[in-house]
Amino acid sequence: MTRGDGTLAVPLRVPEALETPAISLKRGEACTLVIFGAGGDLAQRKLVPALAHLHCDGLLHERFAVIGVAREAIDADTFRDRMHRAVRESEDAGDVPESVWRDLAPRIDYVRGDLHDPALYATLAQRLGNIEEDAGDRGRLFYLAIPPSVYEIAVRQLSNSGVAPRTADREERPWRRIIIEKPFGHSRETARRLNRVVGRAFAEHQVYRIDHYLGKETVQNLLVFRFANSIFEPVWNRAHIHHVQITAAETVGVEHRAGYYEESGVVRDMFQNHLLQLLSLTAMEPPTAFRADPVRDEKVKVLNAIRPFDPAGLDDRAVRGQYGPGELNGERVVGYRQEPNVDAESGVPTFAAFRVLIDSWRWQGVPFWLRSGKRLARRATEIAIQFRHPPHVMFPNDSQRAIQPNRLCFAIQPHEAISLCMEIKVPGIGVRMTSAKMDFNYNETFGDHRHSAYETLLLDAMVGDQTLFARKDGVEAAWAVVDPVIEAWEAAPARDFPNYAAGSWGPDAAQALADRDGVRWRRP
Numbered sequence: 001m002t003r004g005d006g007t008l009a010v011p012l013r014v015p016e017a018l019e020t021p022a023i024s025l026k027r028g029e030a031c032t033l034v035i036f037g038a039g040g041d042l043a044q045r046k047l048v049p050a051l052a053h054l055h056c057d058g059l060l061h062e063r064f065a066v067i068g069v070a071r072e073a074i075d076a077d078t079f080r081d082r083m084h085r086a087v088r089e090s091e092d093a094g095d096v097p098e099s100v101w102r103d104l105a106p107r108i109d110y111v112r113g114d115l116h117d118p119a120l121y122a123t124l125a126q127r128l129g130n131i132e133e134d135a136g137d138r139g140r141l142f143y144l145a146i147p148p149s150v151y152e153i154a155v156r157q158l159s160n161s162g163v164a165p166r167t168a169d170r171e172e173r174p175w176r177r178i179i180i181e182k183p184f185g186h187s188r189e190t191a192r193r194l195n196r197v198v199g200r201a202f203a204e205h206q207v208y209r210i211d212h213y214l215g216k217e218t219v220q221n222l223l224v225f226r227f228a229n230s231i232f233e234p235v236w237n238r239a240h241i242h243h244v245q246i247t248a249a250e251t252v253g254v255e256h257r258a259g260y261y262e263e264s265g266v267v268r269d270m271f272q273n274h275l276l277q278l279l280s281l282t283a284m285e286p287p288t289a290f291r292a293d294p295v296r297d298e299k300v301k302v303l304n305a306i307r308p309f310d311p312a313g314l315d316d317r318a319v320r321g322q323y324g325p326g327e328l329n330g331e332r333v334v335g336y337r338q339e340p341n342v343d344a345e346s347g348v349p350t351f352a353a354f355r356v357l358i359d360s361w362r363w364q365g366v367p368f369w370l371r372s373g374k375r376l377a378r379r380a381t382e383i384a385i386q387f388r389h390p391p392h393v394m395f396p397n398d399s400q401r402a403i404q405p406n407r408l409c410f411a412i413q414p415h416e417a418i419s420l421c422m423e424i425k426v427p428g429i430g431v432r433m434t435s436a437k438m439d440f441n442y443n444e445t446f447g448d449h450r451h452s453a454y455e456t457l458l459l460d461a462m463v464g465d466q467t468l469f470a471r472k473d474g475v476e477a478a479w480a481v482v483d484p485v486i487e488a489w490e491a492a493p494a495r496d497f498p499n500y501a502a503g504s505w506g507p508d509a510a511q512a513l514a515d516r517d518g519v520r521w522r523r524p
């Protein structure tokens with residue numbers, strides 16, 4: 001079969017005997033999940049559907065309960081009805097049978113209150129106490145799905161009220177843990193400050209800083225691919241790799257989040273967290289064990305080895321963009337500045353491309369090209385490793401095409417796949433070559449697994465596994481990478497915005513920058 005990009009497809013099959021059962025090996029521990037901001041988008045679109053799905057798979061403990069906390073004056077029945085609707089409408093868990101919901105619903109409670117008010121925490125303590133009256137330990141998992149401006153107050157109150165005491169020992173039971181959503185800080189300084197506030201209230205082993213990209217299937221598979229196979233690691237370095245491209249392209253615009261996005265922009269929103277997480281997993285040294293600290297130690301080393309962006313030479317390493325009006329999927333869409341609640345002269349970037357260099361023995365001279373943008377031509381997140389050209393080509397000049405270097409591609413979304421592109425001979429007399437792709441496609445191999453990142457991460461938090469969560473030093477190191485770019489760009493507003501049309505692949509300057517390395521941005 002020939003693909004749209006001209007390569008041949010060679011499907012890679014998993015031998016039947018090696019297929020693993022779909023059932024996860026771990027099951028959540030007995031606990032109560034307290035969701036602050038339960039009336040919000042995240043709780044309704046992601047968290048509650050993820051819980052319903054986990055329950056469907058039998059992964060929630062029989063002594064699991066949920067308390068939603070929000071300001072709205074509604075009763076628990078109304079809250080449950082809303083969550084029921086959210087589950088039915090959710091794309092992640094629309095197939096949850098009614099019987100599963102009927103079993104889960106009675107375990108969902110609601111507490112109304114203001115995060116600043118100590119009375120809220122007294123009520124919460126009482127409700128938690130009632131739930132915990134039965135025999136055996138029950139953990140408490142607090143999820144901050146609230147605006148970052150109230151993180152500190154919630155953390156302090158949880159601690160001061162005694163609802164979530166600090167526990168010195170990771171093994172201490174019953175456990176108390178907190179999940180903190182992104183954005184974790186607005187800069188390195190504010191992230192540090194938040195880390196200090198959190199660190200006074202909780203020990204690091206109690207803190208789960210979530211980045212939902214780490215819960216995505218292919219992202220986790222990157223670890224397995226690199227460290228459970230022996231053939232790739234020897235070529236995973238500067239001697240064999242020409243460059244790496246990491247793309248997170250979105251077709252959506254700013255949607256209803258202009259208030260947040262105008263303060264944030266693409267670098268804070270996507271680079272500080274998701275893209276640098278993907279980069280550190282791709283570039284890190286082999287950890288000694290698949291445990292939280294050995295893995296996170298190696299990731300932090302990569303972030304610390306990134307060559308700082310020098311504001312003076314920034315144009316050689318970074319490009320910014322903002323979308324103007326355009327056409328996407330056959331429909332006219334407005335530009336960023338015309339979106340509701342966006343400043344008509346906004347200088348906020350909705351696209352950026354970075355040339356990242358890692359000063360280490362392994363990666364010296366290998367550029368990591370990172371790009372992300374809203375309203376691009378297609379939704380695609382991928383990591384593409386481009387190998388070097390063969391040092392010497394013994395074949396006679398093929399008049400039709402030059403030899404293409406090998407490329408290994410981890411498609412993260414919308415389709416999860418791993419493919420290896422290589423040169424092969426076209427059958428027939430004479431030597432003519434073409435590219436073929438060896439493909440491993442998750443859905444074709446394992447069927448439709450419909451397992452959201454939030455399911456993975458919620459379950460990990462319930463069993464106390466921090467491997468896929470950011471550590472204190474990792475968050476600060478990532479901010480240290482992006483801060484100089486953000487500061488330089490905020491100090492010198494772009495004069496050419498908007499500089500790409502919605503539905504395109506970003507500003508021309510992004511390609512012009514890559515041209516200097518002889519790199520063509522991929523069109524996933």
Ligand code: BG6
Nearest residue numbers: 182212248250252269270381413
């Ligand atoms: C979020 C960003 O963290 O990630 C959003 O705030 C972005 O702006 C989203 O749209 C992308 O997530 P995903 O899973 O759709 O790639």
